[in-house]
Amino acid sequence: xxxxxSEKVLDHFKNPRNVGKIENPDGKGLExxxxxxxxxxxxxxxxxxxxxxxDIRFESYGCASNIATASIITEMAKGKTLDEAKNISWKQAxxxxxxxxxxxxxxxxxxxxxxxxxxxxxEEKHGLVSEKETTTEEVVRRRLKHxxxxxxxxxxxxxxLVTKIEINEGSVRILIDLPSDHQFAxxxxxxxxxxxxxxxxxxEVNVVFTE
Amino acid sequence: MEDKTAYFDNSAxxxxxxxxxxxxxPYYFDTYAVATSEFAYSMGIDAKxxxxxxxxxxxxxxNASPGEIVFTSGSTESSNxxxxxxxxxxxxxxxHLIVSKIEDFPVLNTAKALEKQGFEIDxxxxxxxxxxxxxxxxxxxxxxxxxxxxxxANQEIGTLQDLESISSICKEKGVLLHTDxxxxxxxxxxxxxxxxxxxxxxxxxxxxxxxxxxxxxxxxDTPINKWMDGGFQEFNLRAGxxxxxASVGFAKAVELVTEExxxxxxxxxxxxIERISSExxxxxxxxxxxxxxxxxxxxxxxxxxxxxxxxxLDMRGFAVSxxxxxxxxxxxxxxxxxxxxxxxxxxxxxxxxxxxxxxxxEETDAIVDAIxxxxxxxxxxxxxxxxx
Numbered sequence: 001x002x003x004x005x006s007e008k009v010l011d012h013f014k015n016p017r018n019v020g021k022i023e024n025p026d027g028k029g030l031e032x033x034x035x036x037x038x039x040x041x042x043x044x045x046x047x048x049x050x051x052x053x054x055d056i057r058f059e060s061y062g063c064a065s066n067i068a069t070a071s072i073i074t075e076m077a078k079g080k081t082l083d084e085a086k087n088i089s090w091k092q093a094x095x096x097x098x099x100x101x102x103x104x105x106x107x108x109x110x111x112x113x114x115x116x117x118x119x120x121x122x123e124e125k126h127g128l129v130s131e132k133e134t135t136t137e138e139v140v141r142r143r144l145k146h147x148x149x150x151x152x153x154x155x156x157x158x159x160x161l162v163t164k165i166e167i168n169e170g171s172v173r174i175l176i177d178l179p180s181d182h183q184f185a186x187x188x189x190x191x192x193x194x195x196x197x198x199x200x201x202x203x204e205v206n207v208v209f210t211e
Numbered sequence: 212m213e214d215k216t217a218y219f220d221n222s223a224x225x226x227x228x229x230x231x232x233x234x235x236x237p238y239y240f241d242t243y244a245v246a247t248s249e250f251a252y253s254m255g256i257d258a259k260x261x262x263x264x265x266x267x268x269x270x271x272x273x274n275a276s277p278g279e280i281v282f283t284s285g286s287t288e289s290s291n292x293x294x295x296x297x298x299x300x301x302x303x304x305x306x307h308l309i310v311s312k313i314e315d316f317p318v319l320n321t322a323k324a325l326e327k328q329g330f331e332i333d334x335x336x337x338x339x340x341x342x343x344x345x346x347x348x349x350x351x352x353x354x355x356x357x358x359x360x361x362x363x364a365n366q367e368i369g370t371l372q373d374l375e376s377i378s379s380i381c382k383e384k385g386v387l388l389h390t391d392x393x394x395x396x397x398x399x400x401x402x403x404x405x406x407x408x409x410x411x412x413x414x415x416x417x418x419x420x421x422x423x424x425x426x427x428x429x430x431x432d433t434p435i436n437k438w439m440d441g442g443f444q445e446f447n448l449r450a451g452x453x454x455x456x457a458s459v460g461f462a463k464a465v466e467l468v469t470e471e472x473x474x475x476x477x478x479x480x481x482x483x484i485e486r487i488s489s490e491x492x493x494x495x496x497x498x499x500x501x502x503x504x505x506x507x508x509x510x511x512x513x514x515x516x517x518x519x520x521x522x523x524l525d526m527r528g529f530a531v532s533x534x535x536x537x538x539x540x541x542x543x544x545x546x547x548x549x550x551x552x553x554x555x556x557x558x559x560x561x562x563x564x565x566x567x568x569x570x571x572x573e574e575t576d577a578i579v580d581a582i583x584x585x586x587x588x589x590x591x592x593x594x595x596x597x598x599x
Contacts, residue, residue, distance in 0.1 A: 003522070013522065019592045034556035034595060037516065037535065037544065041594040059594035063518035063535070067592070181323065186543060 006098035009068040016067055018074035020057045027125070029117025032110045033194060038062035040070050042114040046122055051082045058114065062107060065100050069108035072096050073115050082119050088112065106148035106191060113146055135199045137165045140172060143199070147191040151184060161188070163210075170203040172196055180209035217574035218530045221417065221506060222366060222394055222565035227460075228419035234463040235421065238456035246453045247444065262455050265462035269426055272465045273411065274402045278431065281445045282458050285425040286393040289412035290317035290360070292427050292449065293389040296435035297358045297410070298325060301387075305355030306330045309348065313337055313550040315366040317412070318391050322360070331355070340499035341370030341551050345380055352384045359388045363411075364395035367534060367547040367563055368498030369507025371399060375406055382407045387433065393417060393425075395504050397468040398476075409433050415457070419568065420464030424457035476566045477505035479575050483564060484508050486579045491586055497548060497561055509534075511553070511561040512582075514596035515589040520562060523585040529578045534561040556595075 003010060022043035032039040040062060045055035056078050058070045073093050077085040090112045094100050100108055123129045133139060141157055149159040156162055156176070164175040174192060178185055189207045196205045218226070238261060246262045248255025263277065270277045283289045298308060310322045312334045319334075326332045333351050337343050343361060352359070359381050364371050374390060381388040389410040392401060396413040403411070410433065414425035429435055429448075441450025487494055493513040512520065517533030524531055534545025535558065544558035553561075564578075590596040 003525075010526075013519070014526070016592065030594065034554075034559070037555065037559045039594055059592055061514065061593045061595050062516050064522050066516075067519060183543065 004101050005064060005068070006100075008072075008096075008098045009064065009100065012068035012071040012097065013064040016058075016060075016071040018057050018071065018078070019059070021059060022055060022057050025057075025118075027118045027120075027122030029114045029119070029121055031113040031117055032062070034061065038066045038107050038110050040066060040110050040114040042070070042074075042111075042118040044118045044122055046082065048126070053077050053080055053082065053085055056115075058111070060111075062110070063104070065104035065107040066110060068097055069093050069100070070111035070114065073111050077115055082122065086116060086119050088115065106187070109146060109148055132200055135167060135172070135201050137167060139199065140165050140167065140174070140196060143195040144174070144192065146195055147188065149184075149188070156188065156192075170201060171206070172199075172202055172204070173206045173208060175208050176210070178209050179211060182209070185209055216525075216528050216530050217570070217578060219564045219566065219570065219578060220530045220532045221567040221570075222563065223532060224416045224422060225419045225567050226569055227421060228464060228467055228568075230467060231420055231460045231463045235456040235460040238459050242455075246455065247442070258453075258455050261459050262453055265455075265458040268462035268465055269413070270428075272397060272400075273413075273428055274404045275428055276431065278446070279403075279428055281427045281429060281448050282453065282461075283425045283427055283449055284423050284454075285416065286315075286391065286412050286414040287317040289414070289425050289427040290315075290389070290391055291321050292438055293410040293412060293429075293435075294318065294321045294325070294358060294360055295438040296448075297387055297389070297433070298330065299436040299438065300434035301357040305353075305357050307333070307353055307355035307357060309333045309335060309351055309356060309359045309361075311335055311337055311343055311361050311372075313341060313365055313367075313547045314360065314362055315391060315393070318360050318362065318389075319546075337370075337550060339552050340502070341365050341368050341497075341547070342499060342502060343372055343377065345373060345376045348377060349380045349384070352380070352386055356384075356386050359386055361388070361390055362394075363390045363392040363401065364399065364504035364507070365498065365547060366394050367545060367561075368509045368551065369394070369504040369565075370498040371395065371502040371504060373502070374401065374408060378407045381409075394507070397465060398473055398505055403428065403430065410435075415461035415464055418464045418468055421457045421460040424454055424461045426461070472568050473505050476568065476570070479570055479572060480506060480508050480564070480566050482572065483575050483579060484510070486576070487582065490579070491583055495557065497551065497553070497557075506566045508564040508566075509561060510564070511548075511557045512586050513556070513560055514593045515560050515586055517560055517562060519589055520560075520582070520585055523589075524578070524581060527581050527585075529574075529581060531578075532563040532565075534563065535559045 025043035026046045027044035029042045041059040166173040244254035244258045246259040249259040266277045387409045391412040409430045411428035416422040495511045497509040517535030548558035
């Protein structure tokens with residue numbers, strides 16, 4: 001049989017490593033939503049002395065790319081310090097898996113996000129994070145670097161799909177250089193909302209497409 | 212290489228029947244002339260006769276006249292020809308078009324293309340089972356309306372529209388009606404003498420015929436312009452060399468469908484629905500139970516994602532389709548499931564099973580057994596599923 005995935009992706013999809021939940025984890029991250037089509041939960045147990053990830057598990061409601069990336073990420077992160085694990089990139093995970101179809105990039109990036117969210121959660125709970133930062137254009141831009149442009153397999157910032165970001169009293173307006181009836185428009189919009197809505201001082205997010 | 216896949220994606224395409232292939236062969240190797248050569252040499256006459264015989268067979272299947280059947284390259288072309296041809300011929304009357312929200316892409320995207328050219332399109336709603344509200348249709352038709360295009364059976368959830376009521380409303384209001392019958396043709400008969408529909412899209416690939424051939428039924432005297440320029444073939448409506456082997460194959464495929472076969476397909480489909488509904492928790496049958504094409508079952512398995520499910524099934528030798536966004540290159544969740552009021556999660560976890568004459572009871576039981584295991588396995592790792 002032929003599949004659009006590498007042998008390694010299929011192996012991790014069929015036999016995902018470190019699957020399940022950790023009861024009372026030291027850190028927990030949940031990324032994505034059923035509406036986006038993919039969701040991943042990452043659980044961590046961390047050695048408080050060494051800050052080494054001693055146990056890591058994940059749950060996934062997602063496609064093959066999502067499950068395989070989550071699985072490989074847990075293998076890569078186990079035994080690493082939080083700082084080391086934080087630096088595991090989507091690109092490294094993809095390379096480790098022997099590549100992923102370009103169109104599936106946004107499904108797999110969630111797993112990396114899930115790991116980072118779990119680490120952030122640990123750091124916040126253990127007083128390792130500084131004060132909440134005010135949302136600026138730079139903060140939004142940083143978040144949007146996690147929204148994939150499925151046409152290119154790179155994020156929407158790097159591929160210059162975002163033409164303008166305006167922030168005004170808790171409201172963010174993001175202009176996207178794509179017609180609203182483009183085949184990827186609604187998927188991109190969902191992803192943007194997902195990434196930006198959760199900012200603590202933001203109440204409203206408007207994604208505007210070009211006509 | 213022997214294909215051992217148990218194939219349940221027959222709305223996408225069917226396996227060619229060997230009898231169809233045998234019927235086509237002479238028109239590749241012996242009678243390979245084009246029909247337009249009928250006045251030049253006898254092989255041209257033979258070709259022309261074969262083409263017209265095929266046309267008659269297809270016309271008979273709709274109780275139409277052969278002069279009302281135009282061969283096309285398939286459903287997409289037929290629907291484009293119907294919608295663009297009629298709107299172009301009637302542009303002086305108006306620029307309003309009505310289609311349902313859950314049409315297949317050949318109709319939906321043709322309508323959207325016309326919208327960009329200044330047409331006003333009403334995409335009308337369907338209910339939770341996928342059925343159109345005929346009263347709403349009647350209210351939406353205006354003096355400017357030139358065409359209503361409502362499918363017969365839905366491509367994903369199999370729901371059948373009440374074509375009889377829809378066509379009588381259109382007739383009463385003096386508006387032309389096109390129906391895309393790609394997913395019901397020969398499974399649920401349409402008699403054009405009884406149902407006053409004006410244009411019907413049909414195709415061969417869903418009934419074990421060759422791909423790349425279809426027809427548009429055009430009721431006599433329907434105003435329609437050709438939308439493609441070239442030669443004078445197909446009553447000067449569809450330019451291009453006649454695909455005689457495929458036309459012959461299409462006709463043969465039509466002849467081979469029997470009522471008994473449709474009953475068998477429906478029995479297998481019902482068996483699958485019955486087993487899944489009773490043996491797997493948290494499932495929904497999408498589409499109408501009662502008004503449903505006999506070969507279609509569409510089921511949502513909550514808490515699992517469709518692409519993962521289809522991929523696991525493929526690894527075990529079963530081919531099915533899903534409404535999951537991850538399955539489609541467009542990353543869009545099924546507009547049909549969303550159109551019947553389902554949320555994204557319901558669309559992502561939906562599987563479409565479409566049966567044909569080659570499906571068996573053994574493989575139907577085997578796919579249900581496989582689904583039971585895979586769904587349990589995927590739910591086990593799903594953060595949405597509360598373990599019981």
